[in-house]
Amino acid sequence: MKLYSYYRSSASYRLRIALKLKGIAYDYHAVNLLQAEQRCDAYLAINPLGLVPTLILDDGARLTQSSAIIEYLEETHPEPALLPENPLARARVRSLVNAVACEIQPLCNSGVTEHLKKVMGVSDAGIGEWYERWMPRGFVAVEEMLETASTAFATGDAPGMADIFLVPQVYNARRFNLDMAPYPNITRVVDACNELPAFIEAAPEQQPDAPSS
Amino acid sequence: MKLYSYYRSSASYRLRIALKLKGIAYDYHAVNLLQAEQRCDAYLAINPLGLVPTLILDDGARLTQSSAIIEYLEETHPEPALLPENPLARARVRSLVNAVACEIQPLCNSGVTEHLKKVMGVSDAGIGEWYERWMPRGFVAVEEMLETASTAFATGDAPGMADIFLVPQVYNARRFNLDMAPYPNITRVVDACNELPAFIEAAPEQQPDAPSS
Structure with a gap:
């Protein structure tokens, strides 16, 4: 592939x-x-x-x-498996996935912020406010969904589709200095993922096109 | 339910x-x-x-x-069935679904445009430009994906998940006067859907909370 x-x-x-x-x-x-x-x-x-x-x-x-x-x-x-077998459990995972994929990421990506800056003349402070408006909204919902779980990863004892979506979004949030203190469950899950080889090897800094530091 | x-x-x-x-x-x-x-x-x-x-x-x-x-x-x-059986065909449907659900709708909904207007002071003309920037992007991609199909609906001879996502997005685009002329295949598929009882009964104006005209 x-x-x-x-x-x-x-x-x-x-x-x-x-x-x-x-x-x-x-x-x-x-x-x-x-x-x-x-x-x-x-x-x-x-x-x-x-x-x-x-x-x-x-x-x-x-x-x-x-x-x-x-x-x-x-x-x-x-x-x-990245999804559980039970349809209701699958719906819960996909709901977490979409909270990230439809509510946070589409608004907090470089295409949108470049448009805000270059076409609409929004200041750097305004971009900061934009992130503050849209990133926490999805994280609050995800944090609440994770609170009821006591699993090692977002939706089970092995990493799954929800973890796959959360880790890059948290990487992005940290890059933009979003305060993650209100999200202890998200932080716990993401930190657990980032100990695993698959997540380490997939990380941005490990890719061939990452600038050498 | x-x-x-x-x-x-x-x-x-x-x-x-x-x-x-x-x-x-x-x-x-x-x-x-x-x-x-x-x-x-x-x-x-x-x-x-x-x-x-x-x-x-x-x-x-x-x-x-x-x-x-x-x-x-x-x-x-x-x-x-709203999805085909073949995994590659399912991926194609879900790609169309996500072109709408992740690329158009998150940027072109009332929550975002209210924020642009009320918090960021963007003018009505600026909101118009915002729609013009983000709605066509997804439609261009969907139109290209539909061009290769000769089916009555987006991905087959019966309505499926791609149609379910396209119809409300086109309803929204028309409400904001987006020129749909560049998208003849999308228009054809959506018009075919809108002849069917399920789509007619689900339409906004048929809902109990729609204002009486």
């Missing part, structure tokens, strides 16, 4: 974790978002939304949208 | 279509977003993100996030 990824894209990061947890090998193709490579014709032919990640299967099939791709991997490579 | 819904919320509208297609009866509970009922303590106890829809099952279990709920309905009420 070929993975088109940017080291710091949280959607790419999610998919890298899923691939690592499933033990699926892939070739890494970097798409430099800072140099707008995602809007070049060559990449738009691969992914018409101009977004990372894209996963190209061995037969050439092209998959887009991280949640859709991870559900595909779960269906075609069921072990280890 | 009990459905907490607002007549004009596109996420509520998606779930209403899915329930109607599956033939699942429900009691309708209106949550008036214009009067901020979604942020009252009573509703936050039901849905901690303060979002509609919420579906309460007969045993009291509480489901949130429209995609997660529709996947649950698909798993527990498999007929008629």
